[in-house]
Amino acid sequence: xxxxxxxxxxxxxxxxxxxxxxxxxxxxxxxxxxxxxxxxxxxxxxxxxxxxxxxxxxxxxxxxxxxxxxxxxxxxxxxxxxxxxxxxxxxxxxxxxxxxxxxxxxxxxxxxxxxxxxxxxxx
Numbered sequence: 001x002x003x004x005x006x007x008x009x010x011x012x013x014x015x016x017x018x019x020x021x022x023x024x025x026x027x028x029x030x031x032x033x034x035x036x037x038x039x040x041x042x043x044x045x046x047x048x049x050x051x052x053x054x055x056x057x058x059x060x061x062x063x064x065x066x067x068x069x070x071x072x073x074x075x076x077x078x079x080x081x082x083x084x085x086x087x088x089x090x091x092x093x094x095x096x097x098x099x100x101x102x103x104x105x106x107x108x109x110x111x112x113x114x115x116x117x118x119x120x121x122x123x
Contacts, residue, residue, distance in 0.1 A: 051117055054110040058118050061103035068096035 021029070072092035075085055107118040 054117050058103055058106045061099050061106060065096045065099035068092050
């Protein structure tokens with residue numbers, strides 16, 4: 001039989017049990033937990049806002065391209081004493097193309113960061 005002292009084991013277990021925190025330490029830990037939780041919530045809000053800004057940016061580029069296409073259409077219909085203005089129409093079409101290029105780049109970049117943030121049915 002084993003002659004070990006079971007009383008010594010009980011004392012060792014009592015030393016390893018977690019001790020309750022004093023009030024000052026508890027307040028420090030609780031304050032740090034609250035601050036960390038607030039930081040997490042701020043990050044979640046920022047992520048939500050950023051996704052909305054991604055969509056707004058893309059839609060803004062598309063809207064500007066549409067506006068410049070409208071200008072190109074209108075400038076094609078303009079008549080003046082000197083005739084039509086094909087240079088104005090060409091410039092408007094070039095600017096519209098530039099905005100569409102930016103929209104395509106934004107769509108590719110944003111979708112690379114957040115899966116399907118910019119979809120085909122986004123309006």
